[in-house]
Amino acid sequence: MSIDLKENALPGDLEQADAADLVRWAIHRFGTRLAIVTSFQVEGMVVVDMAARVSRSVRLVTLDTGRLPPETTAMMREVRERYGVEIETVHPEPAEIEAMVRLHGPDLFLDSVPRRMLCCHLRKVRPLERKLAEFDAWIAGLRRGQSETRGQVQRVEYADGRLKLSPLADWTSADVEAYTRAHGVPRHPLYAQGYTSIGCAPCTRATRPGEDERAGRWWWEQGTARECGIHFSADGKAERTVDVLLREVLQDPR
Numbered sequence: 060m061s062i063d064l065k066e067n068a069l070p071g072d073l074e075q076a077d078a079a080d081l082v083r084w085a086i087h088r089f090g091t092r093l094a095i096v097t098s099f100q101v102e103g104m105v106v107v108d109m110a111a112r113v114s115r116s117v118r119l120v121t122l123d124t125g126r127l128p129p130e131t132t133a134m135m136r137e138v139r140e141r142y143g144v145e146i147e148t149v150h151p152e153p154a155e156i157e158a159m160v161r162l163h164g165p166d167l168f169l170d171s172v173p174r175r176m177l178c179c180h181l182r183k184v185r186p187l188e189r190k191l192a193e194f195d196a197w198i199a200g201l202r203r204g205q206s207e208t209r210g211q212v213q214r215v216e217y218a219d220g221r222l223k224l225s226p227l228a229d230w231t232s233a234d235v236e237a238y239t240r241a242h243g244v245p246r247h248p249l250y251a252q253g254y255t256s257i258g259c260a261p262c263t264r265a266t267r268p269g270e271d272e273r274a275g276r277w278w279w280e281q282g283t284a285r286e287c288g289i290h291f292s293a294d295g296k297a298e299r300t301v302d303v304l305l306r307e308v309l310q311d312p313r
């Protein structure tokens with residue numbers, strides 16, 4: 060349903076608005092205080108396409124964890140050329156990564172779930188938290204159908220002092236595919252190699268037919284939510300253990 064949203068739209072209006080209207084409303088309402096946060100997967104690219112149709116000065120934010128596949132870097136170039144937009148790339152704090160690698164090695168994510176969460180926390184969660192301090196609202200490309208964990212994604216929520224919008228929350232993968240084809244939206248090259256979700260190179264593989272869309276993320280783990288901590292926590296036990304590991308890294312005196 061397409062709704063004519065006013066600047067001070069009520070939450071109910073935002074819930075009812077279609078995805079493109081919600082993106083347009085957010086751009087007009089928040090201007091440069093709005094971030095489109097994307098890792099250039101198909102859902103994020105739909106949001107980027109919707110946003111670029113409204114304004115070329117929309118602020119796109121992405122995380123360069125230092126472990127991205129080269130295909131994602133190529134995708135960034137393609138997005139810049141196709142849409143004429145700037146991409147604000149957020150990096151981890153070098154001192155934090157140095158301390159983590161010194162204590163646990165570069166591939167600590169293979170050791171245990173808490174160490175994997177620590178790596179995600181330092182390479183993704185903390186850098187994004189720092190960057191989001193510049194914004195009053197942000198948009199992500201989450202869909203409820205992506206996994207069981209994401210089944211309760213809200214289209215509109217207020218968390219940590221800012222509005223978070225997920226315009227595609229109720230979209231199916233077929234909706235995403237239809238939009239992508241209809242608008243010729245650039246597609247991350249790894250989808251052609253069987254990937255159905257794309258993150259850091261060492262922690263992502265192609266999926267097999269019948270597997271969950273996010274089954275290729277941290278596939279060696281058993282019983283975890285397959286989330287990095289940006290949108291959802293892993294289980295409480297892993298979070299508490301990460302806290303201990305995080306303190307260890309942040310307090311490393313060298």
Ligand code: SF4
Pocket residue numbers: 124126168175176178179180182183258259261262287
């Ligand atoms: S996905 Fe893997 S490499 Fe990337 S931040 Fe998380 S644990 Fe580290």
